[in-house]
Amino acid sequence: TEQAAALATALAEGKAEEWDRRAELPREVIRELGTKGVLCADVPERFGGLGLSSLDNGQLIAATGEVCSSLRSIMTSQGIAAWTVRRFGSAEQQEDFLPRLTSGESAGVAFSEPGAGSDLAAMQTTITRDGDSIVVDGVKVWVTGAHYASLLVVFGRYGTGAAMAVVPTDAAGVDIERVPDPLGCRAAGHATVRLRGVRLPAEHLLGGAGMPVTMLATSPLTHGRISVAWGCVGMLRACLRAVVRHSAKRETFGSPLSEHQLIRRHVAELYAGERTATHACERASADWDAKRPQHISAAVLAKHVAAGQAARGAAGAVQVLASAGAVNSHVVARAYRDAKLMEIIEGSNEISQLLLADEAMTVWA
Numbered sequence: 001t002e003q004a005a006a007l008a009t010a011l012a013e014g015k016a017e018e019w020d021r022r023a024e025l026p027r028e029v030i031r032e033l034g035t036k037g038v039l040c041a042d043v044p045e046r047f048g049g050l051g052l053s054s055l056d057n058g059q060l061i062a063a064t065g066e067v068c069s070s071l072r073s074i075m076t077s078q079g080i081a082a083w084t085v086r087r088f089g090s091a092e093q094q095e096d097f098l099p100r101l102t103s104g105e106s107a108g109v110a111f112s113e114p115g116a117g118s119d120l121a122a123m124q125t126t127i128t129r130d131g132d133s134i135v136v137d138g139v140k141v142w143v144t145g146a147h148y149a150s151l152l153v154v155f156g157r158y159g160t161g162a163a164m165a166v167v168p169t170d171a172a173g174v175d176i177e178r179v180p181d182p183l184g185c186r187a188a189g190h191a192t193v194r195l196r197g198v199r200l201p202a203e204h205l206l207g208g209a210g211m212p213v214t215m216l217a218t219s220p221l222t223h224g225r226i227s228v229a230w231g232c233v234g235m236l237r238a239c240l241r242a243v244v245r246h247s248a249k250r251e252t253f254g255s256p257l258s259e260h261q262l263i264r265r266h267v268a269e270l271y272a273g274e275r276t277a278t279h280a281c282e283r284a285s286a287d288w289d290a291k292r293p294q295h296i297s298a299a300v301l302a303k304h305v306a307a308g309q310a311a312r313g314a315a316g317a318v319q320v321l322a323s324a325g326a327v328n329s330h331v332v333a334r335a336y337r338d339a340k341l342m343e344i345i346e347g348s349n350e351i352s353q354l355l356l357a358d359e360a361m362t363v364w365a
C-alpha cells in the first residue's frame, strides 16, 4: 500500500494545480499507474492487481485524493469497473478484461443519462441480444474517465430488466465528447458517451442480465461509494494541513490566526470531520473485507458523512485562508470545488438520506 501510495503521490505532487487548470491528466501518468496495478489495486494478483483489501486500498485512495481528486476519480472509476467484472463476469470474462485494467488501459462506468441520474430505473439505453451479438444504443452523461478510457461498463435496459456490457471505446458507433468546463475534478475526463447501434460479441455481456437495475447497480455503487468516501478523507487531510500551517504563520491583530478562538473552532471542526469520515470509511471497508451484509449501508453512511464533511471542511478551509485561498489554483480552492461534486455523485446527499432513513426506520421500528 505504502509503495503504491508513494508512486501515485510522487507522480501527482506539485502537478495537480496544472492538471486542474488544463483540465487534462497526462496519459503517461494514467498508463504508468495502471501498469503497476495501482488504479484498481484491490484486483487479485493473479489478474495483475496488488490484491489489496478494501481497507488498504482505502489508504491508497485517500493518499491520492489528498494530492489530486481528478486522479483519484480515475482510480474510483477503474476500481468500480474492475470490481463489476469480478462480481458479474464469468471466468473467461475476468481473464479477458481484468488483465487489461492492470496493464495500462483505463475504464469508466456509465450509468447516468440525460433523463436518468438519481432515478436509474428511468434509463433509456438498451442492450439487445441478437444471436451471437449484443447491440447497445443510448446516451450516457458525465462518465468519469471516458475521455481516457479504452473500456466502458455500460448499463442498459435488457428485456424487462437491466444488463451491463463491456464496451470498447473504439467500437464502431461509440462517440465520446467531453463535458466542457466542469466545476471540479476538472481533469477527470468526464464525457458524454453516445452509443449508436454498437454491435459487440455476446461475450461482452456481463452476468446478471435481466435483473432489476437497482439490484444490478448496488454492488458497483457500493464499491464506488467506499472509494469516493476515502477520496473525501484525502481532501479533508489536504485542507487540514493547509489550515494548520497557514494559521500558525499568518498574524492578525498582533497574534497568529491559530490563537484566535474562532479560527480554532474552524480547525476543530475540520479535524473532527476528518476523524469522523476516516472512522466511517474504516468501518465500511472492514465490513466489505469481512463480507458482512451491512457493508452496503456502511458504504452509504461513509460516503454521506465523508462527502458532507469534505464539502463543509473545504468551505471552512477557504474561510480561514481567506484571500490566500481565494484563487482557483490553491489546494483549498480546488478542494472546495471538488468536494461539492462529491455530494452529487454515487448517490447524491438526498439519495443517501433516503437510503439512511429507510435503514433507520427498519432498525428503530
Ligand code: FAD
Pocket (backbone or CB within 6 Å): 077, 108, 109, 110, 111, 112, 113, 116, 117, 118, 119, 141, 142, 143, 144, 145, 185, 190, 341, 344, 345, 346, 347, 348, 349, 350, 351
Ligand atoms: P437529478 O437526478 O436530476 O437530481 C437533482 C436533485 O434532486 C439532486 O439534488 C438530487 O439529490 C435530488 N433528488 C432526486 N430525486 C430525489 C428524491 N426522490 N428525493 C429528494 N431529492 C431528490 N454518472 C455515471 O454514470 N458515471 C460516472 O462516472 C459519473 N461521474 C460523475 C462525476 C461527477 C463529477 C458528476 C457531477 C456526476 C457524475 N455522474 C456519473 C452523474 C451522477 O451520477 C449524477 O449526476 C447523479 O446521479 C445525480 O443525477 P442528476 O445529476 O441527473 O440529478
